[in-house]
Amino acid sequence: MQDEKEFIFSLLNPQTQNQAFQRLMQEYQKPLYNHVRNIVLSHDDADDVLQNTFVKVFQNLKSFKGESKLFTWMYRIATNEALTFLNQKAKKSGISSVELQNKAIDNLKADLYFDGNEIQIKLQKAIATLPEKQQLVFKMKYFEDLKYEEISEIVGTSVGALKASYHHAVKKIEAFVTTD
Amino acid sequence: MTPFKLDSEPKIESGFKTPDNYFENFQTALIERLDNEPSNKETKVISIFRKRKTVLFAVAAVLALALMIPAVYQSYSKSKDLDAATIESYLTEEGHLNQDEIISEIEPESNIIILDTKEIETQTLEDMLASNPNIENLVIEN
Incomplete structure (x- = not known):
């Protein structure tokens, strides 16, 4: 622009x-x-x-x-x-x-x-188990491909905290999909 | 069971789709909505004071009249009292006025008939009384 x-x-x-x-x-x-x-x-x-x-x-x-x-x-x-x-x-x-x-x-x-197929629905179910902010960070990073700096400006959280949040979200999702 | 690894799997898309031409139609619908949004239309400012000007004036007039009632009433009754008192004291204090002075104070167009008693001779008066047969009755009644 x-x-x-x-x-x-x-x-x-x-x-x-x-x-x-x-x-x-x-x-x-x-x-x-x-x-x-x-x-x-x-x-x-x-x-x-x-x-x-x-x-x-x-x-x-x-x-x-x-x-x-x-x-x-x-x-x-x-x-x-x-x-x-x-x-x-x-x-x-x-x-x-x-x-x-x-x-x-x-x-x-x-x-x-x-x-979507089964895996996509399973992923949505896994995301739903996360706290609201973790869901938001995961969706913005994984689906929307936003940079941490951009997410940081939008949600008002430091880049370091966002990285940690995303990391936790991924771990929980992987665990949910593996056991479900 | 193989542990699921998000990063090692091909990226999972969200799977969300939109209706055909959704974004083209969205713009049209949004512009229409913005045109109809009350906050985007020029707001007509109606002054409360202007709208109720007549009512306010009427209320103000009624209030002014209501406030004036005690003052007017007091002034009216006071002036009436004064008149009576003035006349009374005038008559008491100025009682020495002779007949000529009183007559001179009376307006010529007033309906008061003044008999010029000065001009009536004693003999004439006696004749008038003698010629009136009812005079005796009038004197007894009064």
Whole structure:
């Protein structure tokens, strides 16, 4: 993307805003969709969360001070939106977040927009056994191929702690898949 | 049982797919939603004061009138008392006024009929009394 400051300026300028926002969507909708989908699992939920994310991004552009990268800022919004969405959904259904996640994994087999086999479902089940933050780190590193530095900026944890977290997550997943 | 090693296995993809043309349609749907978002429409600011200006003026007028009632009532009753007192003291203190002075104070257009008693002669008065047969009854009644 062109110089980020220049791009942010075009996003804030009413004359260039629409065009710039369309470019922003083109650039980020796929990676953000994957990020959100990895958290919420269902396509319909991911669609809702992605829309909410872009609406929030659009509404808060004025308050974006450029202290972090646009990419980091948007990923942070998407993560918060996805986690809030899951918590609210669990609350509405009267079940815990873990139960909701297990239910979503069970529904994957029937999901039109899931093209996975047994090992992929087993991997999702293994991920579901991890604490929330470890899940997030594992998904961002393993599925989304983000660098530790990028994850560090998004989740606000040091690179060293993220490496340790990922290492623990991998060990737990391997143990789960081996014994399951 | 062979232990499962994530790094030695071919990468496991998430397996998530999207409907055909999802991202193209997503942009259109999102732009539509942003256009309809209430926070993105120009907010019409309606001044509470302006909207209720008439009501506020009416309330203010009623309050002003209500506050004025005791003052007006007091002033009115005070001026009435003063009048009576003034007249009373005037009549008491200025009792030496003669008939001419009292007559001069009365407005010419007032309905008071003043008999010029000065001009009536004693004989004429006696004649008037003698010619009026009811005068005796009137004197007894009063």
